[in-house]
Structure formats: structure tokens, C-alpha cells
Amino acid sequence: MSKTVGAVLTTRVVAGFIEDHKLQGELKEFPENIDDTNGLIEVPAESLCDMICDAIAGLVPKGATIDAAGVALPGYVHQGVMLDAPNLPQLKGAQVCSSIDAGLKRRGVDVKMAVFNDADTVAAGIAATRGQMDRQVRVWTIGNGIGFGRYPWTEGPWEGGHTVVTLDPKETFCVCGGRGHLEGIMGHRAMRLRFLDMEPDEVFAAAKKGDRRCAEFVELWHRALAAATASMIHLEGAGRFYYTGRDIQRLELPRLKQYLWETIKMSPLQNYTVEVLPEDPSLAVIGAGVAALVESKC
Ligand SMILES: [Zn+2]
Numbered sequence: 001m002s003k004t005v006g007a008v009l010t011t012r013v014v015a016g017f018i019e020d021h022k023l024q025g026e027l028k029e030f031p032e033n034i035d036d037t038n039g040l041i042e043v044p045a046e047s048l049c050d051m052i053c054d055a056i057a058g059l060v061p062k063g064a065t066i067d068a069a070g071v072a073l074p075g076y077v078h079q080g081v082m083l084d085a086p087n088l089p090q091l092k093g094a095q096v097c098s099s100i101d102a103g104l105k106r107r108g109v110d111v112k113m114a115v116f117n118d119a120d121t122v123a124a125g126i127a128a129t130r131g132q133m134d135r136q137v138r139v140w141t142i143g144n145g146i147g148f149g150r151y152p153w154t155e156g157p158w159e160g161g162h163t164v165v166t167l168d169p170k171e172t173f174c175v176c177g178g179r180g181h182l183e184g185i186m187g188h189r190a191m192r193l194r195f196l197d198m199e200p201d202e203v204f205a206a207a208k209k210g211d212r213r214c215a216e217f218v219e220l221w222h223r224a225l226a227a228a229t230a231s232m233i234h235l236e237g238a239g240r241f242y243y244t245g246r247d248i249q250r251l252e253l254p255r256l257k258q259y260l261w262e263t264i265k266m267s268p269l270q271n272y273t274v275e276v277l278p279e280d281p282s283l284a285v286i287g288a289g290v291a292a293l294v295e296s297k298c
Helices: 045-059 096-106 118-129 182-186 188-194 200-208 212-236 253-263 281-294
Strands: 003-009 013-019 022-030 068-073 076-078 081-084 112-117 137-142 146-151 240-244 273-276
Touching: 003 045, 003 118, 003 281, 013 045, 013 281, 022 045, 022 281, 045 068, 045 096, 068 096, 068 118, 068 281, 076 112, 081 096, 096 112, 112 118, 112 281, 118 137, 118 146, 118 240, 118 281, 137 212, 146 182, 182 188, 182 212, 188 200, 200 212, 212 240, 212 253, 253 273
Parallel strands: 003 068, 068 112, 137 240, 240 273
Antiparallel strands: 003 013, 013 022, 076 081, 137 146
């Protein structure tokens, strides 16, 4: 019976204790009283690592040992180092795995540990909770940024959120600075930059009421996601795709299917499935714990 702790860094740290792919007890949030969506953007990298260590150490049952601890981070993580993190820039270049490992040892927790891209842990969490550990799972996470995750973990940046989906030179809203990126259209932050006078939820509501500018944007939003998914299918083949995340309620699945059908015409590639999963923070937590059992990337 495996015992792990998973911790996810988003706008706060969310962590949980996992036994055999199942969350035991409640998810814990750190720090406890944060409601600002940019809550951690000013917190230095070292303090972020300390917060993660406190979260993990606090979840190891008294007198017990765990088999592994996994940490999910928003950005491009390679061999334990955060190579880039557009949404938490203070983490760029940080040796996250070794500093969390050292912090855990200082707290008396000596355990196999690994760090992952957060979308990859969502994919691992989906695979673990649906009995699909023997299959390929790909997932798009829709929130402040746009994440692309896959299970099993595969070497490479897999920065799917920065897939180029338009050649329009005016598309400059991606947080990374690149033109024409998926996240520059779909990301919450990017939408706030595009519609300076409206919040993203108001844009989607106005589109439903027939506002032309908003309706055109909502079409672009769906077409961009279909384009990025189609690119993944053309490169890696058809298969199973999931869509989830904090802002998943904005996605209209029939529309996505329609645009996918328009872009994928080679019959061997048409055998794909798409499914929406309601936002569930426990997926990434479970995925981080489970993936840490198999991968050790410090
Ligand atoms: Zn980008």
C-alpha cells in the first residue's frame, strides 16, 4: 500500500495525503487566508519552497513514514530545475527540487521526492483515479495560464499553452511575450489585457447575449483550443484528451468538437475522444504523489 504526499503550487499551495491513489482526508491550503489571485507573485522563491516544505511535512502522519512526495509547479521544470515560469517569474532558474528536498530533511522528512509541471500531474491524477495508468492521457488545463499535461511523463518541454495558433501580428497578449500563442488568447490574464474594460466572465456573458465583439472573441477562443489540440493530434496521434481547470465552465464542448472536425480530416487521426472534467484540485495533488512514486527527478 503506497503512501505519498502531493503538493501543488498555483495561486497558493494545495496539498494532500494519498494512500493507494486515493486522497485521505481533506485537501489543505497554505497560506490559509489568501484570496487575491496574484497572492504568491511577490513571494520570493525561497519562501515558496519553504511553504511547500511546511505543507508536505504537516501532512506526514505523526510517527509514520511515506514512500514519496511530489510537487507540481506552474512552469517548465527540467531535472529538478525551474527553467522558466512566466506566471511566477521569481522561480525562473531556481533549483526547486534540491531546495525542497533539503527543506524537508531539515523538517525531519527524508523521502524520495520529485517535481513536475502542474499540468502533467493533472494528467497523472486523471490516469490514477480512472484506472488508466496503462494508457496515454493528455489534458488541457484552462485557468490563468493554459497548461498541457501528459501521462506517462515524457522528456521534453511540452509547453502546449504556447502553441502558435494564429499568424495575426496583433496577437501579443501571451505572458511569455511570444506572438500568436494559445495562452495569449485563452489565458485569463491575456483576456484581461485584451478587454481592458471587461472582466473575462463578462466577455463570455456578453457573447451569449449577442454582443458581436465578444461573440467573435469567444469563437476565436474555441477555435484556438481546437487548433492546438489538432496540432497535438497531427504530431502524436489521436487518443484521449481531457479538458479541465479553474475556468473550464467557459468551454462549450459541442463547439470544440465542431472545430476539431473541421481541422482533422485524415481518417487515421479521427479516432480521438474529448471529455470535459469539472475543476477538481485533488487531481493534481493525487497525480503529484502518484508520479513521485515512479519518477525521481531531483
Ligand atoms: Zn506564450
